[in-house]
């Protein structure tokens with residue numbers, strides 16, 4: 001039987017005490033266990049940053065690549081072996097800064113994977129610079145007079161770009177986050193989770209207290225399949241901030257569905273011996 | 286451009302050897318386009334500048350190229366184009382024909398003019414019209430193409446008949462069909478694509494860029510038939526990272542780009558070096574810096590490719606010299622990448638990638654697929670303590686693929702221990718670095734040595750790498766006719782560098798010449814670095830054009846004879 005402990009590694013994470021990343025880590029293991037997946041069936045791809053270290057501490061296959069580039073790696077791996085359950089993890093700097101264009105394109109391709117951004121509104125690994133999700137006026141080491149820029153809204157972007165599952169979680173609500181991950185993995189298509197992840201060292205604005213005072217979980221009465229309402233919900237910010245599935249669209253073909261070369265089975269299992277190139281050479285005669 | 290291709294194909298079908306070279310500016314349509322077709326009965330390895338028959342669809346073409354015409358050469362042009370007194374040399378034969386008039390009568394004037402001129406050309410060289418008609422049918426063919434093919438054949442016939450009826454057969458160049466082996470008309474891109482398909486490349490990504498766009502298109506066109514996933518991602522960063530993911534998951538993968546795109550790939554190149562992911566990367570050079578001259582040729586990226594990306598990691602760099610070498614080295618590249626779990630960079634250039642020439646079909650004997658140390662679940666089950674990055678004698682460690690039970694690990698370009706865990710310990714760093722770099726010692730042992738062509742015992746040595754092979758070989762024939770016996774050292778496998786062989790050849794040379802399509806003699810620098818030897822003379826060309834044999838011949842002869 002697979003349990004949460006099945007995914008433990010010999011080493012333990014070395015994030016700072018109190019870091020929101022621990023919540024995401026626990027939620028990930030809980031989700032994988034409740035999905036009944038075995039470690040070898042799962043691939044976690046990550047970028048560079050504190051969040052990007054996740055694969056080292058969840059016993060599955062992992063690929064810890066470059067800052068901002070986990071999504072391309074994940075899409076390649078998924079096309080090569082679509083039987084894998086693919087999770088992608090990165091920070092807000094990784095995904096919304098360096099890797100923004102990959103994010104938009106992954107949404108529109110609807111690749112069947114779950115992308116989780118641990119959004120702490122700051123660059124933590126590099127010890128405290130402004131991020132694309134830092135609030136206007138955010139004072140950081142690289143914006144000592146406060147950030148002059150408007151933060152991006154990842155949920156709105158994802159819906160607009162064609163993601164078919166868009167949700168928001170909070171590492172302070174681990175079980176809720178685990179459920180969102182489960183739903184994301186079960187969803188056929190690109191599932192995107194923006195996850196509030198307090199950084200206890202470098203973000204003194206968006207603290208646990210700040211989030212706890214504002215977040216609420218969407219209830220049954222909210223219908224995430226209505227795109228127009230989803231946009232509205234995604235814009236909700238201020239005193240009340242929604243958590244849960246903001247948008248969901250079923251039935252849209254995935255990138256893998258649209259790739260007939262893998263309809264009969266994973267690419268990696270196709271035989272390589274005896275490929276006949278005579279017809280290609282004939283064409284040139 | 287199509288007309289030049291058809292003429293080449295017609296010649297190839299008749300058993301003749303063809304070497305084509307295209308020149309076009311970086312414009313979608315229009316501008317001055319050239320399709321140079323060289324035809325002979327003997328094997329050809331290079332383009333030349335001279336022109337026997339100039340087909341000029343406008344006056345500009347005559348102005349630009351009349352100086353290249355040989356004695357007794359000819360110009361086919363529209364009768365409406367007026368040539369002033371003495372504008373062309375008196376020995377040049379003029380064939381004004383109603384190109385526009387016929388074209389307009391038959392169909393879309395601009396396109397049809399090509400076909401009228403084609404027919405006229407075939408008549409002038411006294412060649413087989415039926416062969417032309419057949420190739421036209423194939424080229425335009427298909428269901429929808431039927432009408433187009435008919436119209437074009439009609440236009441060609443009109444041009445053919447016009448020459449026959451209005452001119453005496455004074456043009457001195459005749460082509461005749463010869464019995465010969467069937468030959469492909471093939472360029473470097475096609476040769477590499479066919480090799481990749483044969484090698485079992487299952488995943489191919491590229492972002493369009495001259496000169497590799499036609500390779501992307503070739504792979505895309507054949508992706509369904511050969512079950513290859515071919516994708517055009519959002520940029521070259523995604524191109525290489527996507528392919529890295531596919532390769533990590535176990536699919537043989539390849540990417541193609543030119544210098545600009547390669548610049549974007551550089552960070553990921555190091556990542557796959559550190560994470561030990563196999564990947565074949567084609568860098569088709571064109572003149573830089575920046576977008577430089579997008580549709581022209583150069584060998585300016587050598588040092589960049591040899592050292593691109595921060596830090597140190599093993600890589601293999603291969604620069605084939607002609608389509609046959611493109612085929613065989615691409616096959617090799619996949620095997621080396623897999624066996625040594627590292628990036629293999631193939632280097633070509635616009636000239637090699639896009640110049641079609643006749644070649645006999647590739648010999649597939651001895652061409653195999655070696656995937657190296659990839660685990661099976663049984664092996665993993667029997668391995669108690671699987672370590673993805675376990676140091677071995679050869680530096681190569683057993684590679685498990687995602688999905689295999691018992692092989693779980695993290696692949697990463699960040700420094701790691703034997704398991705793939707992040708580790709910054711000094712001793713571990715040395716061990717992992719040594720392990721990775723050790724692979725090169727083993728690669729070096731299996732790479733073919735540079736070949737020496739021509740008079741092996743001569744003490745006059747011409748050194749070249751990659752695509753300059755053809756022009757150098759032809760220049761050697763001119764030199765020999767002049768009584769200069771030279772040998773040619775051709776470098777194809779560039780990294781790890783074949784220092785011993787190069788040193789040995791240079792040490793036994795009285796005079797040595799480095800031929801490179803760049804400004805700063807980059808290979809001469811590399812040779813110096815690895816052998817301590819200096820190549821005496823540099824023959825360099827960096828105007829965006831490939832070498833013509835006479836340029837090499839002239840430079841060598843001048844030095845040897847002192848005039």
Ligand SMILES: Cc1ncc(C[n+]2csc(CCOP(=O)(O)OP(=O)(O)O)c2C)c(N)n1
Pocket residue numbers: 048049050051052067090091092093094095118120122123124125126131
């Ligand atoms: C190309 C590149 N640029 C910059 C860096 C340095 N860097 C590492 S992590 C990081 C940002 C970290 O922020 P985030 O992605 O939000 O992750 P966090 O550490 O906050 O979890 C940066 C700028 C890098 N590794 N690579």
